[in-house]
Amino acid sequence: DLYNLRQIGADTKVHGVIGNPIGHSKSPHLYNAAFKSVGFNGIYLPLLVDNVANYISTYSSPDFVGYSYTIPHKEDGLRCCDEVDPIAKEIGAISCMIRRPVDGKLIGYNVDYLGAIAAIEEALRATNGVPASSSPLAGKLFVVIGAGGAGKALAYGAYEKGARVIVANRTYGKAKELATKVGGQAITLDELKDFHPEERMILANTTSVGMKPRIDDTPLPKEALKHYSLVFDAIYTPKLTRLLREAQEAGTTIVYGTEMFINQAFVQFKRFTGLPAPKQLIRDVLA
Ligand code: ATR
Incomplete structure (x- = not known):
């Protein structure tokens, strides 16, 4: 019932x-249901x-x-x-491509990181009551573990929001x-264990450490987690990684990797349709 063939006409916007x-x-189930719910004349195909x-x-x-682009084609x-958006170029990968109406050119963007950053901002606002007009990341120390595709994305995202970025990586x-590139500081993973400035920091793990099946691994020991006010893990299998569990035990706000996907779908829906995303519907499909 997702593709209503009688509805497809010359004006139908095709996505995939x-x-x-x-x-x-x-994604096909998600976007077709979402298009339908807001009355957008579009279809979305698996390609x-x-x-x-x-x-x-x-x-x-x-x-x-x-x-949209998914594994292995980003x-x-x-x-x-x-044309490629400058941040996507830096990250070295796109998550979506949009045809510019004026000249039909295909423009590549990376909105994956926007999803993670939006989820982190939302959690910070919920706990600190920061007004929606300014980013709760502005001026904060934001530690990114990992310097691969996801690490780059999070580092650029945090930098764009005015955070002071610290990148910790095995290499x-x-x-x-x-x-x-983001005007930040680099440290080793060992140094990160003993890094405790006066203020509490935000942590984003973008490595695969702790991912199924190695669920007993963690990128940062439990003792260090009390120095963070929020911990995000890009891993979503398992949903509750050892890092997130221990952060929760230390009384820290946690943000699940699944939130990155949900929030990235909100952003992408808006890019595709120009309309606000039906958030509850998207959450229900992806949860
Ligand atoms: P992605 O695109 O998902 O970010 P990636 O580009 O392969 O994946 O990057 C993986 C990141 O996880 C890297 O920062 C990697 O560290 P190195 O630069 O030293 O390779 C990090 N990583 C992977 N396995 C790790 C491990 N066992 N311990 C610490 N860091 C690890």
Whole structure:
């Protein structure tokens, strides 16, 4: 009942998610239900794509106005855009591509990090009552563990919100490179264990440490967690990682990795439709 074929006409905006495999993706169900709920004349298809460049040059007609990108095509997708948003370029990956109405060009963006940052901001506002007009991240010390794709994304996101960024990574050179780009500081994972400035910090783990099946691993020992006011873990299998469990035990606000996905869908929906996202519906589908 998600695709109402009689509704499809010349004005219908066609979207799709590009990935391989794609059968497991919740996005078609999510976006079709969301489009329908707000009366947006659009459809959203699962697109099993092997070669992105080939797909874009051969099959992407002007009727296709928006694409989401998923594993393993986030980097290939970037190379197939007519233009790339500067942050997506820095991250080296896109999460969506939107056809610009004026000239039909395909513009790549990365909104994954916006989802994580929005979820962290929302949790901080809920606990501190910061007004919606300013970011609760402004001026805060924001520690990012990891300097891969997700680490870069979180570091840029925090930097954009005015946070003072610290990058901690197993390979120090990569931490240094990323920290320099966001005007921040690089430290090793060992140094992070003993790093306690006066103020409480925000922590985002973007490494795979603690991911199923190695659920007993954690990127930062329990003793260090009392120095943080909020801990986010990009891992979502398991939902409650050892890091989050121990942070919770230390009385810290926690933000689950699943929130990053839910919030990124809010952002992407708005990019596709120009309309506010039906948040409860999206939450219900993704939860
Ligand atoms: P993603 O795109 O999901 O961020 P990635 O680019 O492969 O994935 O990056 C993985 C990150 O997790 C890196 O920062 C990596 O550290 P290195 O730069 O030293 O490789 C970090 N990482 C992965 N396994 C780790 C482990 N066992 N201990 C510490 N850090 C780890």
